[in-house]
Amino acid sequence: MSSRHNHRLLPASHGEGVLNLLSGFATCPGLFYTTPAADGILSRIRIPGGIISTQQCHAIADIAEQYGGGYVDVTNRANLQVREIRTGINAEVLKHLQLMGLGSHNSVVDHIRNIMTSPTAGIDPQELIDTRPFVEDWDNYIAAHPALSGLSAKFSVCFDGGGIIHVCDRLNDILFAAVLVNADVYFRLYLSVGAKGQPPSDMGILLTPKQCLPVLAALTEVYLAHTNTTNKRRLRLLELLNTLGCENYLQEVQQRLPFPLLDGETGKYLTPQPLKEFSTILPGEGKYQHIGIHPQRQRGLFYIGIVLPLGRLESTQMKGLANLAAKYGSGTLRLTPWQNLLIADIPQQWVDDVQSEIAFLGLDFSATNIKSALVACSGNKGCASSATDTKSHALALAEYLETRLTLDCPVNIHFSGCEKSCAQHSKSDITLLGVNFEADGGIVEGYHVYVGDSKQKFGREIYQYVTFTELPALIERMLYVYKIQRLNPNESFGEFSNRCAIAQLQL
Numbered sequence: 491m492s493s494r495h496n497h498r499l500l501p502a503s504h505g506e507g508v509l510n511l512l513s514g515f516a517t518c519p520g521l522f523y524t525t526p527a528a529d530g531i532l533s534r535i536r537i538p539g540g541i542i543s544t545q546q547c548h549a550i551a552d553i554a555e556q557y558g559g560g561y562v563d564v565t566n567r568a569n570l571q572v573r574e575i576r577t578g579i580n581a582e583v584l585k586h587l588q589l590m591g592l593g594s595h596n597s598v599v600d601h602i603r604n605i606m607t608s609p610t611a612g613i614d615p616q617e618l619i620d621t622r623p624f625v626e627d628w629d630n631y632i633a634a635h636p637a638l639s640g641l642s643a644k645f646s647v648c649f650d651g652g653g654i655i656h657v658c659d660r661l662n663d664i665l666f667a668a669v670l671v672n673a674d675v676y677f678r679l680y681l682s683v684g685a686k687g688q689p690p691s692d693m694g695i696l697l698t699p700k701q702c703l704p705v706l707a708a709l710t711e712v713y714l715a716h717t718n719t720t721n722k723r724r725l726r727l728l729e730l731l732n733t734l735g736c737e738n739y740l741q742e743v744q745q746r747l748p749f750p751l752l753d754g755e756t757g758k759y760l761t762p763q764p765l766k767e768f769s770t771i772l773p774g775e776g777k778y779q780h781i782g783i784h785p786q787r788q789r790g791l792f793y794i795g796i797v798l799p800l801g802r803l804e805s806t807q808m809k810g811l812a813n814l815a816a817k818y819g820s821g822t823l824r825l826t827p828w829q830n831l832l833i834a835d836i837p838q839q840w841v842d843d844v845q846s847e848i849a850f851l852g853l854d855f856s857a858t859n860i861k862s863a864l865v866a867c868s869g870n871k872g873c874a875s876s877a878t879d880t881k882s883h884a885l886a887l888a889e890y891l892e893t894r895l896t897l898d899c900p901v902n903i904h905f906s907g908c909e910k911s912c913a914q915h916s917k918s919d920i921t922l923l924g925v926n927f928e929a930d931g932g933i934v935e936g937y938h939v940y941v942g943d944s945k946q947k948f949g950r951e952i953y954q955y956v957t958f959t960e961l962p963a964l965i966e967r968m969l970y971v972y973k974i975q976r977l978n979p980n981e982s983f984g985e986f987s988n989r990c991a992i993a994q995l996q997l
């Protein structure tokens with residue numbers, strides 16, 4: 491087993507488990523599947539739907555203090571990661587976390603990707619349906635079915651309730667997107683197929699809310715029937731669909747269901763539609779709209795979206811926010827796939843107090859904070875594949891820009907240490923891809939610069955081999971050009987760059 495493979499920590503009932511080697515396969519990290527990283531051992535804790543209680547926050551913050559680097563990172567699937575773990579976490583402690591509802595009840599399925607939903611599920615003023623029960627039901631189903639340990643660790647499921655803060659454009663293998671048809675709520679089924687990195691495709695299937703779980707169970711059964719689960723590398727669902735074909739796959743799913751997937755009247759699949767046809771939300775909208783203070787669908791209650799610089803939260807800040815949620819809200823924090831979090835259910839009369847206390851913890855809740863949409867992968871401090879120190883560079887860039895310009899809407903800047911793009915799979919406004927090259931008589935860390943949307947993975951490349959020393963002034967110029975040349979204040983950086991010629995962007 492190579493040093494990059496995972497280790498499984500067995501629950502207490504399996505003995506004095508401290509970093510027991512799993513004799514099987516490489517998986518994604520989980521609470522019971524820690525992974526060695528360049529900065530120590532990494533433990534990832536699945537938080538289904540991103541909703542975590544005050545008590546759970548305290549327990550994880552204690553782990554981060556006792557075993558790790560004294561901080562936690564929110565990931566792009568709204569998991570929590572504890573990094574820099576030097577000594578194995580005692581099996582009794584893991585058992586305690588399990589009893590608190592952290593990690594799966596069944597450790598063999600704990601590595602499966604976190605279930606995604608909007609962080610505003612149940613409180614979003616425009617959502618069609620509260621998706622939290624779907625997340626809970628699917629999580630319970632996974633825990634009750636150990637055979638699902640055969641799923642690829644990257645097998646990913648998302649429920650989108652059709653609200654303002656949507657997650658339907660995030661990359662997932664399977665997406666259920668709520669739509670309104672003749673005043674009734676249905677879910678359209680989307681599956682990941684075709685080229686890697688593309689959003690999932692509409693299967694032309696409309697499901698009632700009650701049909702979602704049986705369909706999901708059947709989709710996983712068919713996947714398992716076609717997958718050699720003894721293989722070290724499991725097939726991605728996309729690979730299976732690309733070889734088997736969607737039609738064949740869905741026919742096998744149909745054989746496992748007591749109701750028809752086809753349209754009852756026509757006997758055909760519904761016409762596949764692009765996602766936006768079923769939503770008033772334009773691409774890119776909703777991404778960072780949750781930052782700041784917002785009314786909930788529950789009258790008189792508000793939620794506050796808090797900026798976490800690069801998704802990081804010191805353990806003391808985590809405990810402080812958890813205490814605020816208990817004192818003023820409903821005792822939960824909601825982690826987002828944009829690597830920040832919300833405190834919800836705050837009565838209007840307490841909003842000012844909560845704002846002051848957030849500031850006292852050294853945190854901010856302004857969407858125009860440059861760090862609100864700044865994303866970076868682990869970089870070369872935590873990942874051997876990284877060409878650059880992405881996290882330090884991202885923070886240095888933010889500090890440089892903060893003193894020189896003010897944004898009036900978020901600009902999503904993504905630092906990636908290599909092409910794998912772990913921190914953000916969807917397109918960003920500006921992508922900075924780390925590279926090493928010769929300059930100034932030595933090997934330096936620098937970036938290729940991409941903007942907006944295009945058929946290329948990271949967008950359109952507008953600069954190559956920019957040293958980190960040159961980068962802050964270059965990005966400042968790009969943002970300045972955007973601010974003075976955009977059509978109106980509502981035009982996002984991505985929209986602006988998509989309509990401009992490269993030469994214009996390079997001004």
Ligand code: SF4
Nearest residue numbers: 867873876907908912
């Ligand atoms: S994107 Fe590349 S460099 Fe960054 S964490 Fe992932 S594998 Fe490592």
